[in-house]
Amino acid sequence: MTNIAILGAGNIGKALAKGFLRTSKQEIQLQLVVRREEHRQSLLQEGYAATLDASAAIAAARVVILAVTPGQIAALNSSIAGQIKDHHFVISAVSSVSIATLRNQLGTQAPIVRVMPNIAAAIGQSMTALAWEDRDATAGPEADRLFQRIGKTMIIKENQMMAATVLCACSTAFFLRAIRAAAQGGTQIGFHPEEALPVAAQVALGAAGLVLEEAAHPETEIDRVTTPQGSTIAGLIEMEYNGFSSALIRGMVTSHEKTRGLS
Numbered sequence: 001m002t003n004i005a006i007l008g009a010g011n012i013g014k015a016l017a018k019g020f021l022r023t024s025k026q027e028i029q030l031q032l033v034v035r036r037e038e039h040r041q042s043l044l045q046e047g048y049a050a051t052l053d054a055s056a057a058i059a060a061a062r063v064v065i066l067a068v069t070p071g072q073i074a075a076l077n078s079s080i081a082g083q084i085k086d087h088h089f090v091i092s093a094v095s096s097v098s099i100a101t102l103r104n105q106l107g108t109q110a111p112i113v114r115v116m117p118n119i120a121a122a123i124g125q126s127m128t129a130l131a132w133e134d135r136d137a138t139a140g141p142e143a144d145r146l147f148q149r150i151g152k153t154m155i156i157k158e159n160q161m162m163a164a165t166v167l168c169a170c171s172t173a174f175f176l177r178a179i180r181a182a183a184q185g186g187t188q189i190g191f192h193p194e195e196a197l198p199v200a201a202q203v204a205l206g207a208a209g210l211v212l213e214e215a216a217h218p219e220t221e222i223d224r225v226t227t228p229q230g231s232t233i234a235g236l237i238e239m240e241y242n243g244f245s246s247a248l249i250r251g252m253v254t255s256h257e258k259t260r261g262l263s
């Protein structure tokens with residue numbers, strides 16, 4: 001049984017909890033640590049184990065997951081400094097805060113692994129990037145195995161973590177916006193919104209599946225959908241004329257610049 005305390009039950013903390021409980025209820029015991037009683041009550045009503053007592057949750061856990069915002073992490077770490085012992089294992093989902101900074105703030109020699117998951121962890125479909133220092137060569141793979149329970153993983157260097165923040169986490173919003181736009185297009189041409197949205201999402205899932213399951217290159221698959229002088233190529237040309245690909249690429253670069261600014 002792996003005992004986990006997740007400090008911070010916002011968007012990502014809760015998505016991780018939901019994912020771990022969905023995929024690994026028998027193997028994982030998990031507590032969410034919050035700082036407001038009404039938040040604790042609402043989590044309890046949803047069936048989560050939740051507490052206001054960070055110290056007790058840390059003492060009971062082996063894995064401590066940090067899931068607060070970059071602006072909140074220094075205060076959190078200062079409130080729990082000295083409580084992370086050598087048998088603990090810290091995993092930080094906090095963007096833009098280095099392992100060295102976390103180690104310094106927590107005052108611990110316990111292993112620290114940085115992760116960049118996304119909210120699809122809640123349904124076991126995260127894409128999580130992980131980074132650790134050479135000294136934590138045992139804990140790193142253990143974290144990797146833990147996050148494989150809630151999706152796919154990739155191991156990166158810590159200096160790639162900001163890029164991973166954009167590609168693994170922010171991109172969830174970008175693709176959701178694309179699905180929303182496709183659904184609105186579907187409504188404009190004749191489907192009710194409640195029909196168009198699940199259809200657009202399923203088409204996106206199928207397109208992603210072709211890339212992942214058949215190792216297909218997107219352009220090869222696009223060529224299979226575009227008949228000469230047909231409607232697909234006409235739509236694609238109009239979209240590219242309006243900056244479809246470059247809007248996505250430039251949006252990702254802007255997110256990366258913003259992430260670097262937060263560090």
Ligand SMILES: NC(=O)c1ccc[n+]([C@@H]2O[C@H](COP(=O)([O-])OP(=O)(O)OC[C@H]3O[C@@H](n4cnc5c(N)ncnc54)[C@H](OP(=O)(O)O)[C@@H]3O)[C@@H](O)[C@H]2O)c1
Pocket residue numbers: 007008009010011012013033034035036039067068069070072075076093094095116117118119169
């Ligand atoms: N959202 C994503 O998709 C995503 C994906 C990957 C990584 N991340 C990273 O994960 C971190 C959290 O993001 P988020 O979107 O989950 O933020 P969020 O929704 O704002 O959640 C942060 C949570 O931390 C809680 N908190 C702050 N200080 C605390 C303390 N001392 N003790 C206990 N709880 C405390 C806040 O509680 P209150 O409600 O009381 O303020 C809030 O519920 C960020 O660094 C972000 O970059 C996010």
